[in-house]
Structures are given as C-alpha cells and as structure tokens.
C-alpha cells in the first residue's frame with residue numbers, strides 16, 4: 495500500500511457530500527487507504543485518480559480469477575503474512591487431476607467424486623473447486639475431448655489446462671470458451687509462444703521455473719510483455735523446498751513489494767508423494783503456508799474432508815465470528831408437544847447443540863437467538879443474551895403457535911436468569927437444561943413439560 499489516507503484525501507474533491515456512503519471525504523480516504531472502500535465509490539474522482547489509487551491500493555499479491563459467472567474461482571489477493579494481522583482472503587483451491595492417459599472409467603470416477611464430495615458446514619458448502627486436465631500423451635485430440643468431458647460433467651469446476659504445447663493449450667482454452675481456465679505453464683523454453691496464447695485467449699498463465707529465482711526472472715519478463723494475470727510454480731517438488739518457496743514468495747511480495755513474486759502459487763502434492771495420506775499431509779501444510787492451489791492426484795472423502803475443515807478454520811475471518819441465522823430450527827420432526835430449547839447463534843454452539851439434539855432422536859424445537867456470534871456465557875456477560883432480550887425473541891419468534899405447552903429449556907450456564915426470565919415471560923415455565931451439550935440426549939429423553 496503506497497498511499498496514506500492523507501495522500502488520497504488530496505486527490506478527492508472535498509465536497510463532503512456523502513454520496514460515497516461515507517459522511518466526509520476524510521473518512522472515505524481513510525477507508526480507501528485501509529482497503530475497506532473502493533475509490534470508484536466517489537462519483538467525482540477522475541479516471542486518472544482512479545487508476546493511480548487503484549494501482550497503489552492493489553493487494554501485493556494479485557487476485558486471479560478463473561471460471562465464469564456464478565462459477566468463478568478467485569485466489570491470491572492476500573495482504574498479510576499472518577492470519578491474526580487481518581485475515582486471509584481466498585482459501586487455497588483444491589484440484590483433482592485427470593489426464594488423457596487414464597482409462598475412461600478412472601476419469602469418470604474422479605469426476606463423480608469431485609461432484610459428490612461436498613459438505614455443508616456452518617452454512618458453507620465445502621468442496622474441491624478445480625479439475626486439472628493434463629496432456630500426458632502429447633495428443634491434442636484426446637486432450638480437448640477430455641476438456642469437453644470435464645466441462646460437461648463438472649460445470650462448476652474451475653479448470654487448469656496442463657500441456658507443454660502452446661497450441662494444445664490454445665485448443666483446450668477454446669473448448670472452455672468464456673469459462674476461463676489457467677494455462678499451465680510457461681517455461682524458459684516455450685515462454686514466447688505461451689505468452690502469445692495467454693494474450694489471445696485472455697487466460698491467466700502459470701509461470702514455471704526450475705528454481706524460485708528463475709521463476710521470478712520469467713515472471714518479470716512476462717510482465718514486461720504486458721501480461722498481468724500470472725500464477726507461480728517455483729518448480730519445487732519436495733516438502734522442504736516447496737514450503738520454503740511458499741514463504742519466500744509471500745514474504746517477498748508482502749514485506750518487500752517484490753513484484754515478480756506478487757502472484758498466487760500453484761503447487762503439486764500429486765507429484766510429491768506416492769500415497770494419498772502423505773499427499774494429504776503435504777497439502778495440509780501448503781494450505782497453511784501459503785499455496786494458492788494444491789493439485790491432488792485424486793480425492794477421497796477420508797482425506798478431503800479434513801483438508802476442507804482445516805482450510806475453513808484458517809480462512810475464516812478471525813475478527814468476525816461465524817454465526818447461524820436467528821430462527822426456529824425443527825430437529826427430528828417436532829410437533830406441538832415437543833420440547834423447546836434456546837441457545838445463542840455462535841455457529842460452533844449451534845452445531846454442537848443441534849448435533850446432540852439430533853443424536854438424541856427426540857423431536858425438538860431449537861430456538862437460535864442472535865447474539866452476534868458470541869457464545870452463551872460471553873453473550874450473557876455482554877448483555878446480548880439477557881432475560882429481556884430472550885423474552886422479546888421468544889414472543890416474536892412464533893414458537894407459541896407451534897407448541898401447546900409453555901416450557902422453555904435454557905442452557906444450564908444461565909440458571910441464574912431463570913427468575914428474571916419467568917417475570918419477562920409470565921406464561922412460560924423456565925427449565926434449566928444441562929451445562930454440557932453432551933448431556934442433552936439423556937435430559938431430553940426424560941423431559942416433561944411444566945408449563
């Protein structure tokens with residue numbers, strides 16, 4: 495980030511009109527400097543200023559977009575070394591490899607797994623996002639046939655096209671059409687032709703050197719030729735070397751604004767291990783430090799799911815708690831006689847409590863109160879899960895139309911607000927649930943309404 499808020503303020507018209515959604519030009523300039531607003535939100539700045547500020551405020555690692563429409567995959571765009579400094583922007587993309595040397599059944603089973611291995615957790619759909627298609631035969635016809643097959647079978651997959659032959663990549667990119675693939679890869683020996691194909695197809699280009707130094711040189715040369723959307727492969731294929739290279743790339747671009755390495759990386763755990771567990775272990779390290787894409791030789795639920803969960807944890811914003819929506823959640827098909835429980839909307843709390851209720855097989859209503867993502871005791875201490883707010887929510891939630899009884903189960907840790915809550919909800923009896931969610935199944939199995 496080259497410009498301060500004051501630098502940006504000098505370029506604004508200083509009307510203080512608020513049309514940008516921020517009350518004053520100074521406040522707007524500060525937000526632009528912090529990367530929280532786009533300079534284009536002010537309708538009065540010139541194109542020249544937009545370009546100058548846009549360039550200076552661009553993240554030190556370029557954001558690269560593959561795919562099209564609703565099926566875009568973005569990576570890069572990172573601005574910090576450590577997640578606690580701000581947040582990581584774009585989760586590492588996971589790719590499954592298919593080649594034109596594989597038997598048709600094998601290709602199909604990989605594509606089927608790509609489509610099937612998807613998991614909903616904390617309101618997020620977790621999945622692999624990319625298919626890497628490799629021309630192992632050196633045969634354009636079978637390669638483009640495979641590209642066509644992947645596009646038809648996995649329309650939401652972002653595509654990586656892999657070939658040493660620029661004209662084969664061009665043919666593959668033509669099959670992809672508007673669904674922009676990553677072209678892999680420009681090397682010292684084919685760089686001019688690869689640059690020409692990338693320019694013609696307007697696709698991002700991977701740059702592969704034998705070492706990180708040679709990769710940087712190649713990247714510099716390609717940028718001089720006018721290409722801006724690059725992805726780096728430093729050629730490392732051992733865990734030690736690839737790990738070191740990822741850190742050097744990130745540090746050089748973030749700390750030293752070194753432009754030749756200011757791009758996201760692509761890594762190949764598929765070429766670094768002979769078994770899926772070792773490959774998953776390598777991938778888990780590269781997700782943490784700092785791969786843009788990891789290409790896997792295959793995907794299976796037992797190794798993919800833990801990688802997706804690791805990725806979810808690392809790439810959530812540490813300053814923003816994960817929440818679920820305030821609502822009534824029916825679990826196990828409840829009716830008018832089923833117990834009613836209430837808890838906070840911190841997603842971890844919701845998933846632990848709802849999991850235990852579901853496991854109990856007791857039909858139940860679970861009320862989730864918006865506590866801004868705070869857990870039960872923290873929310874209570876912060877005044878966001880107090881008796882009056884719980885009462886307001888219960889009254890407006892519509893639960894009174896769903897059950898005949900008037901018994902409300904509150905978390906065991908909130909036993910102290912029972913009396914206050916009964917005053918706020920005079921028609922209801924407040925029951926103290928267990929302190930630990932793991933005790934909910936036995937509690938619910940013997941539950942009887944009081945009110």
Ligand code: SF4
Pocket residue numbers: 506507508509510511512513514515516517518519522535536537538
């Ligand atoms: S719209 Fe432009 S001129 Fe108006 S307050 Fe925002 S930055 Fe200032």
